[in-house]
Amino acid sequence: MTPAARIAAAIGVLDRVIAGQPAEQALLQWSRSSRFAGSGDRAAVRDHVFEALRRRNSLARLGGGGDGRALMIGLMREADCDPADLFTGDGHAPPPLSAAERDWQATGDPETDLPAWLLPSWRESLGEDADAIAAAMGHRAPVWLRVNPLRGDTPQAVAMLAQEGIETRPAPQLATALRVTAGERRIQQAAAYRAGLVEVQDLSPQLACADLPLASGDRVLDFCAGGGGKTLALAGIVPDLQLVAHDADPARMRDLPARALRAGVQVQVSRQPQGPFRLVLADVPCSGSGTWRRQPDARWRLTPGLLEGLLGAQAQILDRCAGLVAPGGHLAYMTCSLLRDENDHQIAAFLARNPLFSEVSRTLWTPLQAGDGFFRAILRRAS
Numbered sequence: 001m002t003p004a005a006r007i008a009a010a011i012g013v014l015d016r017v018i019a020g021q022p023a024e025q026a027l028l029q030w031s032r033s034s035r036f037a038g039s040g041d042r043a044a045v046r047d048h049v050f051e052a053l054r055r056r057n058s059l060a061r062l063g064g065g066g067d068g069r070a071l072m073i074g075l076m077r078e079a080d081c082d083p084a085d086l087f088t089g090d091g092h093a094p095p096p097l098s099a100a101e102r103d104w105q106a107t108g109d110p111e112t113d114l115p116a117w118l119l120p121s122w123r124e125s126l127g128e129d130a131d132a133i134a135a136a137m138g139h140r141a142p143v144w145l146r147v148n149p150l151r152g153d154t155p156q157a158v159a160m161l162a163q164e165g166i167e168t169r170p171a172p173q174l175a176t177a178l179r180v181t182a183g184e185r186r187i188q189q190a191a192a193y194r195a196g197l198v199e200v201q202d203l204s205p206q207l208a209c210a211d212l213p214l215a216s217g218d219r220v221l222d223f224c225a226g227g228g229g230k231t232l233a234l235a236g237i238v239p240d241l242q243l244v245a246h247d248a249d250p251a252r253m254r255d256l257p258a259r260a261l262r263a264g265v266q267v268q269v270s271r272q273p274q275g276p277f278r279l280v281l282a283d284v285p286c287s288g289s290g291t292w293r294r295q296p297d298a299r300w301r302l303t304p305g306l307l308e309g310l311l312g313a314q315a316q317i318l319d320r321c322a323g324l325v326a327p328g329g330h331l332a333y334m335t336c337s338l339l340r341d342e343n344d345h346q347i348a349a350f351l352a353r354n355p356l357f358s359e360v361s362r363t364l365w366t367p368l369q370a371g372d373g374f375f376r377a378i379l380r381r382a383s
């Protein structure tokens, strides 16, 4: 495909996303109906779509409208390219610019690339860092790997990955975290990945798992296990944990047995976990606002009603988990959100409802520190 045809394809996908379709679904639909597109074309169209969604308000201002075509015109102007060079109507290129599109001049200040209804809560949550973090959400997130100590060490992982053209740099904050600097599209075919020596996991959840109050042999419940990212991370940190994984939607744990096998980890999957556990981890469903660099359409799909529903579910999960913690044990609450309603306010309300628990620590990681936005509160149940 020519660069112009890729832009035309991105416009079509963006229009479907703007109409409400999740970006991954819209890309898949385009890809299935475009058998002629090679892997380079698919990657380029995906990049255009994600770039445009990350900076949707800014690009709408530069492009003079909110549809896919205006966003792509804005993206070109932002890169100091003249859209008329590619909007020619030739072959599969988008139709030529109208006079209004050509003469459009952006006015006013650049906008924040977040939904307007969320701005007050974003600012209340992040204070003086709010604008810098919003700006960081306009850029692509780095890819991070977690080295699995059950399968080898960091120098081994770095060397194995390098042999297949995947360049990495260890994180200064954590010896088992590697930032991918080249070759990220090859990770899932790499021998180190297939052997369970590395897993894809952002830096912030790795940091959040690294120093949980755990001792060898502890019985641990991952109550919202999903694909098991946190379960597998814990197994690599403290030896001989008795790990139990649960999820309200067991289909979300479909890949867990295969991933655990690859990683050399034993996990019991349970539909009805029975306490007590020394540690219960509640990695709850949330707005995902800390991961909006990776899932840039999610910020535009979140509504006040959806957020309200999530807050209710989080409180219910916390209360359910509280009853599964052993006396003297811990409850670790995690979200990949930056919003205080889902984080500090949720914990304050839980502590008010559950006087048996006290706070041990609270940490918020933000993209200003390299990883995704991520929150963790560690709570202790009285002995």
Ligand SMILES: C[S@@+](CC[C@H](N)C(=O)[O-])C[C@H]1O[C@@H](n2cnc3c(N)ncnc32)[C@H](O)[C@@H]1O
Residues within 6 Å of the ligand: 223, 224, 225, 226, 227, 228, 229, 230, 231, 246, 247, 248, 249, 252, 283, 284, 285, 286, 313, 317
């Ligand atoms: C943030 S995701 C978990 C990600 C996972 N821990 C990981 O590291 O890959 C939240 C999970 O909570 C699950 N969930 C939603 N409501 C739940 C509930 N009431 N009880 C238990 N799990 C729930 C969802 O199905 C989803 O898999």
